[in-house]
Each structure stands twice: as C-alpha cells, then as structure tokens.
Amino acid sequence: MSTAKPINVYSIPELNQALDEALPSIFARLNYERSYGLLDTKLYIGYSIAVVAGLSFFLDKKFERAEIVVYQKFLVGAYFVLSLMFWYFSRFIEKGTVYVGKKRDTKDEIYVKTKFENNEPLYLVELIQKKKGSNTKKELKAQLKVNKVFNESGYLQNEGLFKWFSEQHDVLITKKNE
Known part of the structure; x- marks a missing residue:
C-alpha cells in the first residue's frame, strides 16, 4: 500500500x-490514540499573542495616544511575556515532538x-x-x-x-x- x-x-x-x-x-x-495536549497548549499561547496584538491595534485606532499609553505598555509587556512563553515551550518542552500518543x-x-x-x-x-x-x-x-x-x-x-x-x-x- x-x-x-x-x-x-x-x-x-x-x-x-x-x-x-x-x-x-x-x-x-x-x-495508540493521538493526544493533542502539546499542540493545544502551543495554540492557546499563539492565539493569546494574536489577541493581545489585535487589542493593541484596536486601542491604537480608536483612541488618542495620551488615553492609552498605560494600556499599551501593559499590552506590550503581555506580548513580550507570551512570546517568551511560546519560544520556551517550543524550544524546551515540545523539543521537536511530532507525535504524542496514549496506549x-x-x-x-x-x-x-x-x-x-x-x-x-x-x-x-x-x-x-x-x-x-x-x-x-x-x-x-x-x-x-x-x-x-x-x-x-x-x-x-x-x-x-x-x-x-x-x-x-x-x-x-x-x-x-x-
């Protein structure tokens, strides 16, 4: 086959x-039955990064800069932390795993x-x-x-x-x- x-x-x-x-x-x-735990975690972190970036863009378009400086600082910090988590997860936890299964x-x-x-x-x-x-x-x-x-x-x-x-x-x- x-x-x-x-x-x-x-x-x-x-x-x-x-x-x-x-x-x-x-x-x-x-x-074996395929397990999606690693993939789901990676997706959650990735979607969180996208939500933070989208929220930052939305605030930037809707409000004046002076009104959102504090929020943007928080969002940039959150983006940095989530990106760092994504890198760490990919590099040290997932480590090139392409399949996870449970007997x-x-x-x-x-x-x-x-x-x-x-x-x-x-x-x-x-x-x-x-x-x-x-x-x-x-x-x-x-x-x-x-x-x-x-x-x-x-x-x-x-x-x-x-x-x-x-x-x-x-x-x-x-x-x-x-």
Whole structure:
C-alpha cells in the first residue's frame, strides 16, 4: 500500500512531511490514540499573542495616544511575556515532538521526535515511552534509510514503514527503564 501521490525523494522537506504525516496511522495500528495536549497548549499561547496584538491595534485606532499609553505598555509587556512563553515551550518542552500518543489499554504515553540532519536521507527517530503516574521512561533512538520505505517512483510504502516502526516499538517495550 502506498500514498496517493508520489513525492520527490531527493527533497528532505518532502520526505520529512510525508513520513511525519504517516505517524498517526502507524501508531493507531500499534494501539495508540493521538493526544493533542502539546499542540493545544502551543495554540492557546499563539492565539493569546494574536489577541493581545489585535487589542493593541484596536486601542491604537480608536483612541488618542495620551488615553492609552498605560494600556499599551501593559499590552506590550503581555506580548513580550507570551512570546517568551511560546519560544520556551517550543524550544524546551515540545523539543521537536511530532507525535504524542496514549496506549488505549494501559494509558502509557509515547512521544515521537523526528528529524533529518545534514541533508542526508536518514530519518532520525527518537521514541520515548513514559509510564503514566510514575517518572519512569524508556528512550530509543533509531535511523531509517528512506530508500527502504519509498520506491523509485516516490511512493511511500506504508507496510514497510509500519513494519519498521513496529520493530522499533518492540525494542523500546523490551528495554529496561532508565
């Protein structure tokens, strides 16, 4: 089984997007349900930044400068704080996580981080499994040569990708806690 349209296998951004978009269906087959907590938090912060900027613009258009200086100072401060929160969240909390899922039967969580480095066709995957209610976690770093899951025409071979992720997941499950 392959994706509906081929991609340019020499384009790292296209490879990254195609592989990242396949993750939810792969982990659904591994009995995980997607969790949107990180994405929701990032959206809330981003929307808050937009509301503050919009409110500042509205006040600037409707009132004279002398009337709103105090409010504008507050809004600029809020904008700065929210922007700092957004940066911190993206850099240190989310840290490149592209998929978060919860196991349906045990409620364990899995975090998947992916990237390409140095424009090489190696999909670098980091799987992190956390036990709900405890501080234990397991980590696994793996590399996937993209030519193993894409054919010559640029079609993603979903079964091959699922098999690879299934094998990595099994290795992660059998690892001892860190």
